[in-house]
Amino acid sequence: MKKSAARQKPAPANPSPRASKGSGGGAPVAIVASPVAGWTFLTNHAHVLLALYQQPDQRLRDVAMAVGITERMVQRVVSELVEADYLVITKEGRCNRYTVNAELQLRHPLEKHHTIGELLELLSHDA
DSSP: OOOOOOOOOOOOSSOOOOOOTTOOSOOOOOOOOOSSOSOOSSOHHHHHHHHHHHOTTOOHHHHHHHHTSOHHHHHHHHHHHHHTTSEEEEEETTEEEEEEOTTSBOSSTTTTTSBHHHHHHHHHSOO
């Protein structure tokens, strides 16, 4: 009987661009953020709200592309934001226009003393 070789994990296709310690004094290597991060500081709800705040007449398909989630997930998030009164949808012909209720407070107890408008304004400023 043949012994089966132990399976090894293949090497990653894109190795990390981070320089290792003691790499010989070369130029520092820039660390580029991955388009698919394991986690972010903002939720999908915040990302969708920010996208619609910045461009109120965009299609949900375009929001999905910008946020990096499916169009169906964007529809679900929009539905939840409408239900919670953070977002209002107005029909303009065949298109929707999304208006953020910027006066509502953030939901978590640690940040409820701030409004959604404050957060969106902060995130909308160019660096």
